[in-house]
Structure formats: structure tokens, C-alpha cells
Amino acid sequence: MENFIEMLSQPLKEFWTGLVSFVPGFTAMFIIIAGGILISYLAKALFVKGLKAANFDSLCDRLGITAVIRKGDVWERPVELFGHIIYWFLIIIFVMIGLNALQIQTIDNLIAQFFVYLPRAFSALLILVIGYVIAGFLSRAILIAAVNNGYHYAKVLAEAVRLLLIVLILAMALEQLQVAPGIVVAAFSIIFSGIVLAIAIAFGVGGIDAAKKIIEKGSDEKKEDKGRDIEHI
Amino acid sequence: MSGEKFDILIGIASYNNAKTIGHVVRAVDAGLKKYFPDKKGVIVNSDGGSKDGTTDVVRSATIDHAAVFLSHPVYQIHRITMPYNGIPGKGSAFKAIFQKSVELGAEACCVVDADLRSITPEWIELLLSPVIKKGFDFVAPLYSRHKYDGTITNSIVYPMTRALYGKRLRQPIGGEFGFSGKLAEFYLKQDVWESHVARFGIDIWMTTEAVANNFKVCQTFLGAKLHDPKDPGADLADMLVQVVVTLFNLAEKHFEAWKGIKGSEDVPTFGFKYHVGLEPVKVNMERMLDIFRTGIRDLKPIWVDILGAGDFGEIEKIGSLDIKKFRFPSGLWAIIIYDYALAYHKKKMSPEHLIKSLVPMYLGRTASFVIEAENMDMAGADAEIEKLCMEFEQKKEYLINSIKGVQK
Numbered sequence: 001m002e003n004f005i006e007m008l009s010q011p012l013k014e015f016w017t018g019l020v021s022f023v024p025g026f027t028a029m030f031i032i033i034a035g036g037i038l039i040s041y042l043a044k045a046l047f048v049k050g051l052k053a054a055n056f057d058s059l060c061d062r063l064g065i066t067a068v069i070r071k072g073d074v075w076e077r078p079v080e081l082f083g084h085i086i087y088w089f090l091i092i093i094f095v096m097i098g099l100n101a102l103q104i105q106t107i108d109n110l111i112a113q114f115f116v117y118l119p120r121a122f123s124a125l126l127i128l129v130i131g132y133v134i135a136g137f138l139s140r141a142i143l144i145a146a147v148n149n150g151y152h153y154a155k156v157l158a159e160a161v162r163l164l165l166i167v168l169i170l171a172m173a174l175e176q177l178q179v180a181p182g183i184v185v186a187a188f189s190i191i192f193s194g195i196v197l198a199i200a201i202a203f204g205v206g207g208i209d210a211a212k213k214i215i216e217k218g219s220d221e222k223k224e225d226k227g228r229d230i231e232h233i
Numbered sequence: 234m235s236g237e238k239f240d241i242l243i244g245i246a247s248y249n250n251a252k253t254i255g256h257v258v259r260a261v262d263a264g265l266k267k268y269f270p271d272k273k274g275v276i277v278n279s280d281g282g283s284k285d286g287t288t289d290v291v292r293s294a295t296i297d298h299a300a301v302f303l304s305h306p307v308y309q310i311h312r313i314t315m316p317y318n319g320i321p322g323k324g325s326a327f328k329a330i331f332q333k334s335v336e337l338g339a340e341a342c343c344v345v346d347a348d349l350r351s352i353t354p355e356w357i358e359l360l361l362s363p364v365i366k367k368g369f370d371f372v373a374p375l376y377s378r379h380k381y382d383g384t385i386t387n388s389i390v391y392p393m394t395r396a397l398y399g400k401r402l403r404q405p406i407g408g409e410f411g412f413s414g415k416l417a418e419f420y421l422k423q424d425v426w427e428s429h430v431a432r433f434g435i436d437i438w439m440t441t442e443a444v445a446n447n448f449k450v451c452q453t454f455l456g457a458k459l460h461d462p463k464d465p466g467a468d469l470a471d472m473l474v475q476v477v478v479t480l481f482n483l484a485e486k487h488f489e490a491w492k493g494i495k496g497s498e499d500v501p502t503f504g505f506k507y508h509v510g511l512e513p514v515k516v517n518m519e520r521m522l523d524i525f526r527t528g529i530r531d532l533k534p535i536w537v538d539i540l541g542a543g544d545f546g547e548i549e550k551i552g553s554l555d556i557k558k559f560r561f562p563s564g565l566w567a568i569i570i571y572d573y574a575l576a577y578h579k580k581k582m583s584p585e586h587l588i589k590s591l592v593p594m595y596l597g598r599t600a601s602f603v604i605e606a607e608n609m610d611m612a613g614a615d616a617e618i619e620k621l622c623m624e625f626e627q628k629k630e631y632l633i634n635s636i637k638g639v640q641k
Contacts, residue, residue, distance in 0.1 A: 062580045140535075140586055147531050148470050148592045150524045155531045229515060231382045232469055233406060233433070233476070 028101040036094020044087040051079045068136055124176040131169030135162050160199050167191055239311070240272040241265065241361060242339035244330030246323050247347035248281035251290050253461055254347045258294040261345065262310050264357025269365070277333045278314040278347075279326040287347070288314040322432030327420075327439075334417040341365045343372070343411040351459035359453040359504050360411035367501075370448035372411030373402045373440060375502065376458040380606050380614035381514045384599045385476055387618050389570055390437055396625035397484055398444045399494040402452055406436035406476060409455065416448055433472050434479030441480070445487040454504030459512070473595065474588040481577040481584075492633050496626060508611065521600040522559065526552050528593025535590050539576045540569060551597065561601035563617075567624040569594060571632040579639055 051057075060066045060078035069081060076084070096111050139162035146154030171188035175181055243261045247254055258276060265274040278291045291314050317329035327344060334342045341364040345352060363369040386406055394405045412420075420439065425431075430438045443450050484491070528536075529552040537545045547565055554560070573591055577584060606614040 058580045062583055067582075137583070140582075143531060144535075144586055144589045144592075145470075147527050148524065148589060150520060150527060152527060154527065229517075231378075232385045233383065233408075233472055 025102045029098040032098040032101055033094055036091060036098065040087050040090035040094065043090055044083045047086050048079055048083040051082060063133060065133055068132055120176055120178065124173040127169060127173045127176060131165065131172070135165035135169065138165065164192065164195055167195065238338040239275045240340050241269060241274040242334045242337060242342040243274065243276045243357065244327065244342065244344040245276065245278045245347050246326030246344065247278055247283060247287050249283045249285045249287060250347035251283065251285040251287045253350060254287055255290045255294040257345060257347055257349050257352055258291050259296045260352045260354050261357055263296055264354035265310050267354050268358035269361065275311040275313060275337060277330055279317045279329040280314060281321050281326060282316060319426055320431040324431035324435035325426065327435050328426050331417045331421040334414060335421055339414045341411065341413060342417055345409045346460060348461040350461065351457050356409065356455050359455055360409060363451050363453060363503055364411050364413050368449065369451045370413045370416045371443035371450040373450065373452040374404050374407035374409045375452045375454040375504065376404060376407065377456055377509045378458065379514050380609065380611055381516060381603055385473060388566065388598055388602065388621065389477060390480060392622045392625040393480060393570060394441065395497045395622055396629045397491045398441070399497045400444050400450060401497050401499050402440060402444070402450065405440040408436060410439060416443060429475040429479045433475035437476055437479050438483065441483040445490050451501040451503060454502065454506045457509040470589045470592050473592060474585055477588045478584045481574050484574055485578055488636060516603050518556065518600055518603065521596040522556065525593045525597030525600065532590055532593065539581065540572050544568060548594065559601060559604055561598045563621040563624045566598050566621065567628045568631065571628060574632060575635045578636060
């Protein structure tokens with residue numbers, strides 16, 4: 001009978017022991033996450049205030065970052081958006097730290113891997129954001145310059161440059177994330193070379209008539225060189 | 234020459250102008266001796282590192298005094314050639330001239346381009362006398378120019394400067410200016426030498442600062458301005474950026490000074506006005522319209538963002554017109570320039586991209602002006618520019634209200 005009672009109480013004891021050892025960890029996790037939410041909220045408020053004081057919205061407008069954000073159908077001001085990014089980034093960190101307090105081996109391993117991977121993910125994100133802005137800026141510069149020089153394929157050229165840069169940026173980000181690096185490099189080389197070749201052929205073949213016109217126009221202008229050009233200033 | 238003081242300083246900014254600068258130096262030298270014989274004068278050549286012997290020509294240029302003058306001047310004219318520091322450009326060269334002016338205690342100064350072919354000794358008298366004899370601080374030039382020339386001046390800079398600051402200075406970016414030593418000192422104190430002012434922006438900056446800060450301004454008629462063909466590498470878009478960014482920047486800076494000004498008034502004008510025969514000008518109308526139409530097709534998202542869909546629709550209609558019927562209305566052009574000023578104020582995109590995106594529309598407007606003025610004489614072309622100026626003045630309230638809206 002005693003054995004039977006022992007058999008019954010043993011799991012309950014073990015459960016109780018487990019519960020007793022789990023509750024402090026769980027409480028710690030709860031406190032860490034709750035505190036983390038509060039800290040994240042305060043950090044976001046401070047961060048947003050600092051960015052507003054530094055006129056970050058205007059800077060983003062000027063650098064074309066706002067336009068890029070709008071393209072993604074996001075209608076918040078850049079300051080608010082970056083505030084949210086910081087908020088959720090801190091929340092994730094605090095959730096990870098909180099889960100760590102549970103002291104469960106599997107979760108601990110996952111968290112360790114997460115923290116090892118975090119710098120890579122962060123730099124990949126940074127490459128994507130900065131790269132996207134630079135691609136947009138260069139593409140617009142090329143578009144305007146090509147239009148001002150009377151180039152009829154200005155938009156195609158600008159889009160081709162944007163595409164090339166985005167392919168390059170994506171490859172860099174994936175390489176940073178260590179996602180099948182060998183395949184990424186090979187795929188990038190193939191795609192990049194393919195696009196360059198396609199552009200070269202397109203402009204080479206398509207530009208024969210244009211080049212002919214330019215040469216003919218140049219010689220015509222030389223023949224009809226009466227008077228000087230307009231002085232704009 | 235250390236510590237020596239001078240009454241008059243003439244500045245000549247140069248870069249590879251060996252072919253023309255000799256004539257300019259001789260004209261300046263003769264002008265000083267003929268019209269200001271009792272003043273101590275110095276010619277300062279601020280050079281950007283010429284490799285064609287420009288500075289040697291400045292030092293060696295001589296005039297036959299016996300042939301030119303009946304009497305000897307009291308003072309000899311000194312010449313200084315010096316390299317300037319900073320961003321290569323006309324503005325940096327002028328900064329060095331302002332520094333020299335303050336250093337030498339000059340009472341009156343003027344600056345002339347090194348590539349001038351039509352400068353005569355009278356120009357020196359015309360640019361300096363208003364300062365020395367009438368107490369003006371700033372003398373802007375007035376030239377006889379071909380009706381198609383000076384399109385940035387005629388379609389943007391003059392109408393907008395006049396509408397904003399209320400002074401009818403016809404050539405705000407003429408290139409030749411007279412100014413007092415006091416104004417040179419004021420210019421030198423400004424912290425602008427790392428901006429577009431260091432390059433083509435210098436002319437509009439000098440004029441605007443003089444007007445906005447209530448210095449006494451006037452203009453003087455110099456006759457025809459003929460000079461060496463400009464450097465073909467000097468890109469229209471770059472020139473437009475440097476001038477228009479400086480213009481918009483100054484409009485922002487002096488908003489409080491100009492928002493209350495209504496209409497415009499003539500400024501005192503000196504010199505004897507006459508018409509001269511001018512070189513023919515060739516216009517590549519087809520190319521200008523082609524770039525304008527390409528702009529309508531490819532820059533649509535940028536233009537809609539700056540001007541709004543309504544005004545862009547008007548531009549699209551203009552673009553579809555046949556060359557014979559092609560007209561770019563003055564009122565629409567004034568609104569476009571004000572919308573660009575507003576986009577600059579709102580920092581919608583980088584200033585360089587913003588102003589460069591204006592080039593196709595500027596060429597469209599220029600083409601329209603050329604078509605309209607084709608059979609007009611100078612007076613007729615001037616009347617067209619006057620109409621445009623009135624549009625800028627009438628629509629000034631739109632700009633003021635829009636800026637106030639942004640500030641709220």
C-alpha cells in the first residue's frame with residue numbers, strides 16, 4: 001500500500017519540485033519581458049525625440065529615404081518608423097533574455113544561436129536599407145542626366161542600373177546571412193553577367209540608328225555653323 | 234607694398250585666359266589713369282592655377298601712355314597676381330579679391346571677367362563712379378545683349394529677384410560689378426565659401442545680399458558684352474544648379490525681409506543707353522523641344538510630385554503641341570519656379586536632382602520664348618520679359634502662403 005502511495009505521490013512531488021524550480025524562472029521571465037516592454041517604450045520615446053530634434057525627417061526627405069519608404073506603402077514619417085523598428089528590436093532582445101531565464105536547454109541553445117546570428121542579420125538589414133537608398137539615388141541621377149542630354153532610353157537605362165544594383169545588394173545581404181554562400185555567389189555572377197550582356201546587346205544593337213544620327217547631326221552642325229550658341233547666363 | 238593703402242581695387246578672376254586678359258588689363262589700366270588719375274589704384278588678378286601663362290600676361294600687358302593720355306597720372310597702377318584657395322571657381326576667386334580689398338583699405342572696387350573682348354576704359358568709370366561720386370554700395374551692370382541670350386537671367390533670376398526684393402536690377406548675374414569697400418568687408422564676413430557661392434552662384438549671391446541688406450544699389454549701362462566662347466564643358470545643368478540653388482537658398486534666408494514687399498521699383502541707372510549690332514545666335518529648337526518632351530515622358534513621377542497633377546497636365550498639353558503652336562505660358566512658368574522653390578524649401582529631394590530635373594522644362598520655356606520673339610525687335614522681346622516679371626510679382630502671394638503653410 002505504501003508503495004502504491006509512493007507511486008502516486010512521486011510524480012506529484014516531482015511535478016511540485018519542477019513547478020517550484022520553474023516558477024522563479026517564469027516570474028523572472030515575466031518581469032524581464034514586462035520591464036523590457038517598459039524600457040523599449042521609453043527608449044523609443046527618447047530615440048524619437050532625439051531624431052526629431054536632429055530634423056531626421058527632413059534629412060530622410062532629402063536623401064530620398066522617405067520616397068523609398070512610401071514605395072513600400074508605409075505612410076508613417078521616418079522618425080516614427082525608425083522609432084517602431086527600435087521598439088520591436090528591443091522587445092525581441094528582451095523576450096530572448098526572458099526566455100533564457102527559464103533555463104531550458106533547448107531554448108538556451110536556440111537563444112545562443114540567435115545571438116550569434118544577430119550581428120549578421122543586423123548587417124544584412126543595414127546593407128539592404130543603405131543599398132536600396134543608394135540604388136534609388138543613383139538611378140534617379142542617371143534618369144535626370146540622361147533626359148537632360150536628350151537620351152531617349154533614359155528610363156530604361158535608369159531602371160537597368162537600379163536592377164543591377166538591387167541584384168548586387170541582395171547578393172551581398174544573402175552572403176552576409178551565410179545563406180548557401182556558394183550558390184549565392186554563383187547565381188549572382190550568372191545573373192549579373194546576364195544583365196550586363198543583355199544591356200550591352202540591347203544598347204549596342206538598338207543604338208546603331210541613334211549613333212548614326214548623332215554622327216550625321218554632328219557633321220551637319222559643323223557644316224551649318226553660323227553664329228554661336230545661346231548664352232544661358 | 235606691405236601696409237600700403239589703395240583707393241581703388243579692380244579684381245579680375247581668371248583661369249586660362251591668356252588670350253584675352255591682356256586686353257582686359259590694358260582697358261582697366263587705361264580706365265583708372267584716365268578717369269581716376271588722382272586715386273591710387275591696384276589691379277588684383279585672382280587666378281585659379283592657369284597653365285597658359287595668364288599671370289605672365291597680366292604682369293607684362295602694357296599700354297602706350299603717350300598715345301592714350303594727354304597728361305600723366307599722379308600714381309602708377311600696381312598689379313598683383315595671386316592664386317586663390319578653396320573650391321575652384323569664380324566665387325573663391327572673388328573671396329580672395331574681397332580679402333585683398335579689406336587688406337588694402339580700398340574705398341571702391343569692381344570686378345570684371347577675364348575673357349571680355351568688349352571692355353573699354355569707360356567701363357571702369359561706369360562701374361566705379363556711382364560708388365566714389367554718388368555713394369552707392371553696389372553697381373550692377375546693364376548690357377546690350379542678343380534677345381535670346383541670358384535665358385537663365387531672363388526667365389528665372391531677374392523675374393524672381395525683382396518679384397521678391399522689389400528692385401528692378403536687370404542683370405543680377407551679369408558678371409561685372411562695382412561695390413564699396415564697406416560692402417566688400419560685409420561679403421567677406423559671410424560664411425558661404427563652401428557652397429555654390431564659391432562657383433557660378435557668386436553673382437546672384439552678391440546682388441541679393443546687397444539688396445536684401447539694404448545697401449544702396451544702382452545699375453550702369455556698359456554697352457555690348459562680348460567675350461570668348463564659354464568652356465563647352467560648362468554644363469547647362471550644372472550652371473542652373475549653382476545659380477538656382479543659391480537663388481532659392483537666399484530666398485529662404487531672407488524670407489522675413491521680402492515677404493512684406495509688394496510690387497517693384499526702378500533703381501537709379503547710369504550710363505548712356507544705345508543699341509549695338511550683335512553676333513547672330515543659332516538655336517537648336519528641335520533638340521530643346523525633344524528634351525522637353527522626353528522630360529514629360531520620363532520625369533513624370535518627379536514633376537507630379539513637385540508641381541501636382543494639375544500643372545503637370547498643363548505641361549503635358551503643351552508638350553503635345555505642334556512646333557508652330559508651341560507656347561509655354563508665362564503664368565504657368567512663374568508657378569513652376571515657385572513650386573520648385575517650395576520643393577527646395579521642403580527638401581523634397583537632393584537640391585542637385587531637384588534643379589537638374591527643371592532643365593527640360595527650362596528648355597521648353599526657352600524654346601517658347603524663341604518662337605514668340607522670333608519676329609520681335611529688342612523692345613518687343615523686353616516687353617515679353619516684362620510680362621513674365623509681372624506674372625512673378627502677381628503670383629508672389631502664392632509662394633508666401635505656401636512657405637507659411639510649410640512653417641506651420
